Structure formats: C-alpha cells, structure tokens
Amino acid sequence: MRTLLLCLCLFHLASAPPAQTDPDEQVRQLLGAIRRKKDATVEIQFQRLAMIGTPKAFEGLKTCCGWLKEPLPLYWAYKSFREFRDHEALSRNAIAFLTTQAMQARRLAARTQASKALGLWGEDALDELEELVVDSRDKAVREFALEPLLTELFYRRDAGSLRVILNNISAGDAFRLDGNLRRFESPACRTIMVEAVLDKKNDPHLRALLTERLVEMQGAEVDLLLQRLISDGEETVQIAAIEGLARRKGVEAAKDRLWKQLTSRKPEVRLAAIVALGQSLVDDEQWVERLFKLSESRDPVSRIGAASGLFELRSERAIDTLYEMLGDDDWRVRIAALRSVEALRTPRAVETLVHRLGQETGRMRVDVVLSLQSLTGMRFGPNEDRWIAWWNDHEDGYALPAVNTDEGTADSRAIEEASIATFYGLPVFSDRVTIVLDTSGSMSKKTYGLDDYSKGTRVSRLSVARTQLKDLLERIPDGHRINVVLFDDEVNAWMKSVQRITPSSRRELVAFVDREMPDGGTNLYDAIELAMQDELCDTIYVLSDGQPTAGKIVQVDGIRRRILQLNRRANIQFFGVSIGLISDLLRDLALRTQGRYIELGISAEEANSHARRILLREDADDDELLRALELARTATRLEPASSLYRTALGIALFRTGKLAPAMEELQAATTLRGSGNPKVRATRVLFQARIHAKAGEVDQARELLNEGRVLLAGFRDAEIRIFLEWAEAEIP
Structure with a gap:
C-alpha cells in the first residue's frame, strides 16, 4: 500500500504544473528540463509548455524541436502545437511552422513527423497539406499529408485529384480507395487508372484494385487492357484481369491468351482461366473436350476448375461426371463438385447427397447438410438416419421447392449440432482445424477475459487466448487433427500440417503455445498463407487484435484479395475473432466462406x-x-x-x-x-x-x-x- 501511495505521489509531482505563477518563468524552467533530457523528454512536458499559451511558450516549443532527433519525441513536440488552436494568430503561425518544417527541415525524421502532426489540424490546414502532397520531395511526407486530405479529394471527383491520390497513397491507406474509386467516372479518370495499372512500379494490389474498378467502366481501351494483363507478371493482377474479362463477356476475344494459361505454373491463374473459359465457351467443341480431360487430370486444381465448367455445360455427360466427382479423393474437389451439384437443384442431387452424408466427416459433412437444407428446406441437421427416412417417404415424384424455403436458421442448426467444441464461443465442427493466433505486443494488454476464465481478475489477451485454446484441446476427440500457427513479426507453426490429437500431442501443443510471449508487430498475411498451404486443413480460426504491420502484404485490401484468390483452390472455411478493433478483413473472410466472425472489446x-x-x-x-x-x-x-x-x-x-x-x-x-x-x-x-x-x-x-x-x-x-x-x- 505504501509503495502504491509513493508511486501516486511521484506521478502527481511529475504531471502537476510548476508552482510558479509567472508564465515566463514556467517557460524558462520547462525549456531547461527539455534541453537537459532532449529525446528522453516525456510527452506531457511538451504539452505543458504549449498549454501556457503565450507567444514565448510558442517560440520555446519551436526551439525544442531543434534539440530533438528521434521520431517519437519530435512528433510529440510538433503535435503539442495543437494546444494553440484557440489562439487565432498563434494557430496560424503553428500551421505555417509545421508546413515549413515538413518541407525544409534538414532531417527526414523531422519532415515526416511535422507532416504527420500537421494532419491533426484537419480542415484548418487543407491548403498546406495539399501543398505538401504536391511539392514535397519525400514520399513519407506526402503519404502523411495525403491521409487527412483523402475525403476532400474523393469529394472533388476530378482527374487531377485522382492523380494526386494514386501518386501518393500509402499502403496503409489504400483500403480507403475501395468503393471511393467509383466517384471518378470521367474518361480522363479512366485514362489515369489505365496508366496506373500499366505502371509496374506501382504496388500490385493497387494495380489489381484499379483493374477491378476499370472492369465496371465502359470503353474499348479497357477490354484491350484486360487482354494484355492476362500475361502480366503479377499473379494478383492476372487474376483480376481474367475475372474481369469473364464479367464483361470478353472471353471469346481473349480465348487464345486464356488457353495458354491452362498450363500456367501459377495454380490460381490456371484455375481462373478454366473458370472463365467454362463460363463462356459452352458451345465450343474444342473447349468441351478439353474440359472433360481436365476433369480427369491428376492435377486437383484442374479438377476443381472443371467442376465449375461442367455445371455451366450441363449436358448429360457433364452432369454424370459431376456426380462422380463427389467421390474424388481430394476433399477440395469434392467441395467444388458439391457446390455445382447443389446449383443444379434436381431431385437426383437430393438423393445423391442424402446417401453421401454418411461418407463424410467434420466440415465436409456439415457442407453436405447445408446443401441438403438449401435444396429441400428441411432441417434435420447432420442426422443421417432422419434424412434417409425422410427421403424414402418423399422420393416418388419429389419436386424441389421453387425457392429456398430456409429462413436462415438451418445453417446455425447444422453447425451447432455437428459442433464438438468452441473457440471464443465459435463452434468447431471440423476434424482438420488450424488456429492462427496473434502473439504481437498488443496481446499483452489486459482484459477481463471471457466467462469465468479470469475469475474477475484482469489478465492479458494472450492469456485468455491460451485458456480458450486449452479448453478446445480438452474437448477435441483423439484422432482429430489440429495445428497452431503463432505470429508477431515472424510466423511460427507448431507443425507443417495438422496433426492427430493424442494425449502426448496435446501436452506438446500446450507447451508450444505457453512458451510464446507477446512481442513485435502483426504479420497476419504470412500466417494465414502458411496455414492455407496445408492441404489437409479445411478450416482456419484466426484471432488478432491489430491491423497488419508486417509481412509480404500489409494492405488490408491486398490481403483480402490475395487470400480469396488462394481460397478458390484451397476451399478453406474461415472463422474470425477480432479483439479491440473492427476487422473488415476477418469479417469478410468469414462471410465469404460461410464461417462466422465476432468482435470483442470494441469502443464506441x-x-x-x-x-x-x-x-x-x-x-x-x-x-x-x-x-x-x-x-x-x-x-x-x-x-x-x-x-x-x-x-x-x-x-x-x-x-x-x-x-x-x-x-x-x-x-x-x-x-x-x-x-x-x-x-x-x-x-x-x-x-x-x-x-x-x-x-x-x-x-x-x-x-x-x-x-x-x-x-x-x-x-x-x-x-x-x-x-x-x-x-x-x-x-x-
């Protein structure tokens, strides 16, 4: 108790204003303290100096900036100029000073931190921020200045504003383009987007995003661009172009280019080409024969793509082949065939899936149930006997409902009844699961946990995650498979692939997770990519409490696009847990794959x-x-x-x-x-x-x-x- 009181007293002394009432004396003492400590000065000292609010305090704060070298204290000092915002003359001087520092300071750290602090002034500094974006020689300065300008530039909708955005936007802000690009509709804007897509110095995910926007715009130059991009060196751009051509009904004109991609070394490009050709060339005899050969290929990617093409063909031979593919050795091919069979909406599909149910386990079994419920509107969950009995009673003359009569509760029932355990309240029904767990520095933040795990005591987010994982391990039956991938700046997997659960493997996995301490950044993409490379895994649970900061891809839009491209082949189902922030990425992955997503600890x-x-x-x-x-x-x-x-x-x-x-x-x-x-x-x-x-x-x-x-x-x-x-x- 004495220690606590002593700490409180020391904190009070450190943060209390000086006893002197003379403002000039306060300025002198604070400047002396800051000059002695320089980069070791704490943020509140700069704030206290600025809060004096006099011209001498203003000049003193300017002087302080020359004593600092490290980025963080520089930012604190520049940020403190906001304390003068209610003083008309000094607020204008503050904006002018920050602008000059961002343009002319000798060191890059000072220029970037001044630009970042200037952005805090918002609409009061729009002209100065735009000046930095246009005239600064430093990419980082332009990026910081652009962020608070984006809404203004989106509002203008002109070609000049679009060019400014595309030339300067940072990877972290690129997600804000999604949706807002539709504001730029003029032919001049279209030309700028085409130029940006063709410039291979631009980030590939920005190029792919612009390609997707161009697909929505009219113009022959867009069709020619998409054909050209089929053979682009960047995989994500190639896929965006191939899918765009299919949407624009432009596959016929690009047939030869797409045909070459059927032998591409990139599996996702190969798959995109098969799907695009399958959607458009149903009357092309050469393609039809090639499609049936692809359905028998040793390459599972070709068979996955063929399942889509056979549905588009819908000949008797194509339908028979689809039903045969429901028994494929590769579960990913079976999933693709299942989706096509469900889309046929025929009594034969119902009969086949009813009898298929007993041959599947885990996630595949639930997917068959969901297809049956979608086709029939019946809600028997994973109970094979009830489905067979119902079909035996209704088989003669059965006609499917004209529309799906399910009200939305069938999915929940199928999942809940098949669930063997939970992770943060999310059902776990797969027998081949990978848990992707954030162990970055922010996971050390304290929380009250879930349910009774913390007994009312504040514990770290990582401690709660460990408890949830251990509870999951206790409930998973022996013989089921699991893996855990931990990530901060680096990615660390327990095993290369999901492993069968045994008493000894449980102990090894618990020890693996317990060894990890929260530290570093958030390498989300690399962790998910590694988990997806396991061909045995069919379900991934991702827990994170921060935005991506490290790895091959840090842009949220780029991560989403690439994972969804990879998942056309992998057929993973995602479940997401986001702590302390709203994650559009995890939510979108879950919704796109019929998984679930929850948020914990979100602020107002x-x-x-x-x-x-x-x-x-x-x-x-x-x-x-x-x-x-x-x-x-x-x-x-x-x-x-x-x-x-x-x-x-x-x-x-x-x-x-x-x-x-x-x-x-x-x-x-x-x-x-x-x-x-x-x-x-x-x-x-x-x-x-x-x-x-x-x-x-x-x-x-x-x-x-x-x-x-x-x-x-x-x-x-x-x-x-x-x-x-x-x-x-x-x-x-």
Missing part, C-alpha cells in the same frame, strides 16, 4: 468511426448499410449520451429505409452531449430535411436545408459537404 469511437465511413459512401450496398446500422447501435449502446453517436444512428436508420425511427433518433440527439457542435447539428438538420422531403413536406425540408447551409458557412469539411450535396439533390 471505433464503432462510430467505422459506421460513418460506410455511411459516407453513396454506393454502399444493403449489406454494408446494415453493417453500419449494427455498428451505430453499438456505439450508441456504449455511450448513449453522445449526440454525435446518436446522430450517426439516425443516419444509418435513414439509409436503411427506416424513416420514422431515424427522425426519432435525430430528434433525441438534440438534447445530448455535443448537440451544439455546428457540424453535428448541421449533419442532423440535413438528414431531418431529407426525411421531410421523402414525406412530401417540401416547405419544412427547404427550411431545414437552409438552416444547414447557414450552419456550414465557413466550413470546408468534405464529409459535411457530401451530406449537403445529397440533401440539395433531393430537395427541390
């Missing part, structure tokens, strides 16, 4: 920020808007007194068509904390105007629109201007 700020990012996109689809609504509700539940969060909930309800509840939430937001903020108020008023307009109450809508315009006078915030633009387009 994180939920609201993510929701608003979706709500700002005019082209957000129904699923995305429902996701935004879910997140807005989470933020409001965590902080019900916030006008900002309640306003976002109102917007989400409006965009999902729930007008009356939207108006209720927007009205409730007028009395909550922060309701007087002009931007929050303007946002609320503009959406209230849109609700009145949709109700035919034009006069009220116009009145509110004008009120919103008045509130926004003088603001340059692109987000608010987007909301204003939408309201003006709807209200006559």
Whole structure:
C-alpha cells in the first residue's frame, strides 16, 4: 500500500504544473528540463509548455524541436502545437511552422513527423497539406499529408485529384480507395487508372484494385487492357484481369491468351482461366473436350476448375461426371463438385447427397447438410438416419421447392449440432482445424477475459487466448487433427500440417503455445498463407487484435484479395475473432466462406468511426448499410449520451429505409452531449430535411436545408459537404 501511495505521489509531482505563477518563468524552467533530457523528454512536458499559451511558450516549443532527433519525441513536440488552436494568430503561425518544417527541415525524421502532426489540424490546414502532397520531395511526407486530405479529394471527383491520390497513397491507406474509386467516372479518370495499372512500379494490389474498378467502366481501351494483363507478371493482377474479362463477356476475344494459361505454373491463374473459359465457351467443341480431360487430370486444381465448367455445360455427360466427382479423393474437389451439384437443384442431387452424408466427416459433412437444407428446406441437421427416412417417404415424384424455403436458421442448426467444441464461443465442427493466433505486443494488454476464465481478475489477451485454446484441446476427440500457427513479426507453426490429437500431442501443443510471449508487430498475411498451404486443413480460426504491420502484404485490401484468390483452390472455411478493433478483413473472410466472425472489446469511437465511413459512401450496398446500422447501435449502446453517436444512428436508420425511427433518433440527439457542435447539428438538420422531403413536406425540408447551409458557412469539411450535396439533390 505504501509503495502504491509513493508511486501516486511521484506521478502527481511529475504531471502537476510548476508552482510558479509567472508564465515566463514556467517557460524558462520547462525549456531547461527539455534541453537537459532532449529525446528522453516525456510527452506531457511538451504539452505543458504549449498549454501556457503565450507567444514565448510558442517560440520555446519551436526551439525544442531543434534539440530533438528521434521520431517519437519530435512528433510529440510538433503535435503539442495543437494546444494553440484557440489562439487565432498563434494557430496560424503553428500551421505555417509545421508546413515549413515538413518541407525544409534538414532531417527526414523531422519532415515526416511535422507532416504527420500537421494532419491533426484537419480542415484548418487543407491548403498546406495539399501543398505538401504536391511539392514535397519525400514520399513519407506526402503519404502523411495525403491521409487527412483523402475525403476532400474523393469529394472533388476530378482527374487531377485522382492523380494526386494514386501518386501518393500509402499502403496503409489504400483500403480507403475501395468503393471511393467509383466517384471518378470521367474518361480522363479512366485514362489515369489505365496508366496506373500499366505502371509496374506501382504496388500490385493497387494495380489489381484499379483493374477491378476499370472492369465496371465502359470503353474499348479497357477490354484491350484486360487482354494484355492476362500475361502480366503479377499473379494478383492476372487474376483480376481474367475475372474481369469473364464479367464483361470478353472471353471469346481473349480465348487464345486464356488457353495458354491452362498450363500456367501459377495454380490460381490456371484455375481462373478454366473458370472463365467454362463460363463462356459452352458451345465450343474444342473447349468441351478439353474440359472433360481436365476433369480427369491428376492435377486437383484442374479438377476443381472443371467442376465449375461442367455445371455451366450441363449436358448429360457433364452432369454424370459431376456426380462422380463427389467421390474424388481430394476433399477440395469434392467441395467444388458439391457446390455445382447443389446449383443444379434436381431431385437426383437430393438423393445423391442424402446417401453421401454418411461418407463424410467434420466440415465436409456439415457442407453436405447445408446443401441438403438449401435444396429441400428441411432441417434435420447432420442426422443421417432422419434424412434417409425422410427421403424414402418423399422420393416418388419429389419436386424441389421453387425457392429456398430456409429462413436462415438451418445453417446455425447444422453447425451447432455437428459442433464438438468452441473457440471464443465459435463452434468447431471440423476434424482438420488450424488456429492462427496473434502473439504481437498488443496481446499483452489486459482484459477481463471471457466467462469465468479470469475469475474477475484482469489478465492479458494472450492469456485468455491460451485458456480458450486449452479448453478446445480438452474437448477435441483423439484422432482429430489440429495445428497452431503463432505470429508477431515472424510466423511460427507448431507443425507443417495438422496433426492427430493424442494425449502426448496435446501436452506438446500446450507447451508450444505457453512458451510464446507477446512481442513485435502483426504479420497476419504470412500466417494465414502458411496455414492455407496445408492441404489437409479445411478450416482456419484466426484471432488478432491489430491491423497488419508486417509481412509480404500489409494492405488490408491486398490481403483480402490475395487470400480469396488462394481460397478458390484451397476451399478453406474461415472463422474470425477480432479483439479491440473492427476487422473488415476477418469479417469478410468469414462471410465469404460461410464461417462466422465476432468482435470483442470494441469502443464506441471505433464503432462510430467505422459506421460513418460506410455511411459516407453513396454506393454502399444493403449489406454494408446494415453493417453500419449494427455498428451505430453499438456505439450508441456504449455511450448513449453522445449526440454525435446518436446522430450517426439516425443516419444509418435513414439509409436503411427506416424513416420514422431515424427522425426519432435525430430528434433525441438534440438534447445530448455535443448537440451544439455546428457540424453535428448541421449533419442532423440535413438528414431531418431529407426525411421531410421523402414525406412530401417540401416547405419544412427547404427550411431545414437552409438552416444547414447557414450552419456550414465557413466550413470546408468534405464529409459535411457530401451530406449537403445529397440533401440539395433531393430537395427541390
């Protein structure tokens, strides 16, 4: 207890303001302390100097910057200039100083950290940030300056803004292009995208993203570009081009180029070419014969692709071959054949799958059940006897339902009934599982754990993960297979492939996990890629608490694209656990593979920020808007007194068509904390105007629109201007 009191006293003495009341004396003493410690100075010292708020304090903070060499203390010092934001003259001087430092400081560390700190000024420094993006000689400076400018540049939608973005965007911000690229529609923008795709110095995942956007645009030059990219050196770009040609019905013109890819050394390119040709050449005799040869190939990738092509062909011979492929030795081929057989939607498919059920185990057995439920609407779970008895009673003259009658609970029942254990509450039903577990430094953060694991004591996130894994190991039957892949900056697998569970292997695996201590960054892609290389594994559970920071690919969009490309061959089912942040990546992998995803420990700020990012996109689809609504509700539940969060909930309800509840939430937001903020108020008023307009109450809508315009006078915030633009387009 005495030790605790002593620590508290020392902390108070370190953080308390100096006893002197004379501001000049405070400045002198703080400068003396900072000069003695230089890079060892703690952040609060710079803040205390800036909070004095006088011109001498301002000049003193400028002087401090010349004493520092390390990036972090430099950032703290530059960041502290924000304390002058309410002082009109000094705030302008602060922006000017940071701009000069970012452009002219002698050392790169000073230039980059000044640029990063300038970004904190947001709309107050838009002109200066744009100046840095255009004129700075340093890539890192341009990247830091671009990040807070992106919303503004997306809003402009012109070719010049697109060029600035593509020339300077960082790998970490590239994910923000997804969806926003659709804002750039002009022929000039299309030409810029084509140039960027052809420039092989650009990141391959940026080139692939631009290729996918170009597929949606008109123009003969796009078709020629896609044909050219079939033989590009970057695999991810090749696949984007091949799939794009199939979407644009351009396979016929590129047949010869695609044919060559049937013998490509890259399995995913080979598979993409088979699928594209299969979708388009059903009347080509040469292709049909080649397709049947591919279905008998020793190469499982060719057989996986053939399963797709045979479905497109749907001749008697093709259908018979598909049913034969349900017994293939390779489980990945059986999965591909299962999907095609299900898509045929015939009584023969039902009969075949009912009798196939007893021949499969684990994840494959559940997939057969899900196909049966999709075909019939019946909900017998993995109970083979019930399926056989039902089929025997209904076989004669059976006709499939015209549409899937399942209401969405069948998937859950099939999984729950087949489950042998859980991991963070997610069902485990596969008998060939790999757990991919984050052991980066952030996994040392304290949490209260799950259920009774921590007994009310705060423990590290990694400790909770270990407990969850040990509980899983206790419940998995002997003979089932499992592997664990740990990752921080490096990737460390227990074994090369999933191993059979025995008493001794359980002990070895527990010891392997217990040895690992949280440290380093987050090499997520390399860990998942390694797990996917195991041909025996059919299900992967990924747990992470941070954004990717290390590995072959760190861009979230690039990781998602590449894993999904690999998974066309691997057929892995993903389950995701995200701790402390919202992971679109893990969620998307789970949804795309019929797995599940959960989030733990998400803050209101994180939920609201993510929701608003979706709500700002005019082209957000129904699923995305429902996701935004879910997140807005989470933020409001965590902080019900916030006008900002309640306003976002109102917007989400409006965009999902729930007008009356939207108006209720927007009205409730007028009395909550922060309701007087002009931007929050303007946002609320503009959406209230849109609700009145949709109700035919034009006069009220116009009145509110004008009120919103008045509130926004003088603001340059692109987000608010987007909301204003939408309201003006709807209200006559």
